[in-house]
Amino acid sequence: MTALPVTELTARARDIFQRVVEEYIASGQPVGSKTLAADGTLNLSPASIRSVLADLETAGLLAAPHTSAGRLPTDAGLRIFVDGMMRVAEPTREEQAAIEARLAGAGPVEAALKQASAILSDLSGAAGMVLVAPREQRxxxxxxxxxxxxxxxxxxxxxxxxxxxxxxxxxxxxxxxxxxxxxxxxxxxxxxxxxxxxxxxxxxxxxxxxxxxxxxxxxxxxxxxxxxxxxxxxRPVLIVRGAANLLDDAALGDIERVRSLLEDLENKQSVAELLDSAREADATRIFIGSENRLFALSGSSVIASPYRDREGRVVGVLGVIGPVRLNYARVVPMVDLTARSLGKLIA
CATH class of the missing domain: 3.30.390.60 (Heat-inducible transcription repressor hrca homolog; domain 3)
Incomplete structure (x- = not known):
């Protein structure tokens, strides 16, 4: 089913859809009409909200894991949210300074690359990855x-x-x-x-x-x-830090998905190829769930950005991998910032 474009949603449907996605990203749980009606910001009854939720499900933006459960966004719905509705949370000056200090204090470039993957893991609560471009040793x-x-x-x-x-x-x-x-x-x-x-x-x-x-x-x-x-x-040079973060309480409820994801991470050649596909991107790239064949079974998302040396040449790619409910609004600018900060250290 092709998801309905966001431009064709009514203002009411758009508001409800955005609330569902934001609540799902925050909790990892399906969102029901009672939850949406509880704080009164929508000024709608649970029955009215349920009607809109049903329409959004028909449109391919939401899905119901169980008959009596609330709704959660589909991969197509998350794509629409990320591309057209997400309010990006730009890093503060303090956060930028902290990232740059951690990278600069790491020592040689090799240590800074490992630190970059650790930073991304810490910021996202998922796993951080850095793909090191082939660099011939002298x-x-x-x-x-x-x-x-x-x-x-x-x-x-x-x-x-x-x-x-x-x-x-x-x-x-x-x-x-x-x-x-x-x-x-x-x-x-x-x-x-x-x-x-x-x-x-x-x-x-x-x-x-x-x-x-x-x-x-x-x-x-x-x-x-x-x-x-x-x-x-x-052998691709792929640095992964924070894989243990993928084993959170929500993930343990779907252990097969986590097992599949960890197996994907073990296949470094395939992960490296996915990251490498972001080398020529002008901006941070986002791969959501089934959009990418590699992570279709594990239901995972990847946020990746190329990093450049001081002359502007792409020398590698870094990013984050985690469940589709990643906090895209916060993680996307953090990945971009880390890529730019790392680039300042590479001659």
Missing amino acids: LAQFSLVDLGQGRALAVLVGEDGAVENRVIQIGGALDPGALDRASNYITARLAGRTLAEAAAAMRAEIGKGETQLDAASRDLVERGLAVWSQDAAA
Whole structure:
């Protein structure tokens, strides 16, 4: 069923619909006519309100989970509310200052990214997510350590001080000096370059016969550099914080939905693809429930915004995932603010 456009609602229906959505977002429970009539702001009897609720249900904006229950907004109804009726709660100067202080005090960019996901989780009461754009590490130091049994530990130190370790297979026994020669070659000749640049330069030198490395050392160099480029290409860098927030009292009443959502979050490749679809957005994007195939079963919403470096280039996406009753009016501007604040820290 196609939902009725908000422009075709009467003023009375519009007011009642807005009240239902706002009450549902606040409580997570279906909203009945007695609740709407109780405070007197609508100045209507429960019977009159019930008649309008029935019309809104027929129009595809509301649904009744049980015959005797109140109404809750459909995904289509939430979309209409978000796009045309929501009153955005802009962050205060104090909130903006607090967010910027938390990000700036986090330390290196990697720590700030993790802090951003934690901030989003705290602000939304749901789970915060940050998709880190592929950023090739630049080499500062590289070493290989013999582990025996045909294995070596490759240790990469980046220019930003980050240290990563990988175990690589090296075949049979090696001259101990081959490990040192390979390590010294990479550090001395390839430092300051990305992995892709280092691998290309290495292949060019070997192809021209300009390297003094023996065959065993050349093989170690190739294996040592390849392990990082292969690993980075196969694994999206997705930081998720606050998944435990999804297990609130309301969620526990629908444990299957929560289980489905947590399984979706485990599938980081699919979540990363969804967030990545917001990279080119001019503003914060909102995915509501069944609008997105990935979260159709879990009935979840995602609010996502790209973040840019100081030159305005999109370098990643951050956002929030939670139940469809997210407080969109508050979370949307907070996601946007966090994206802008994070961008100020990225060179």
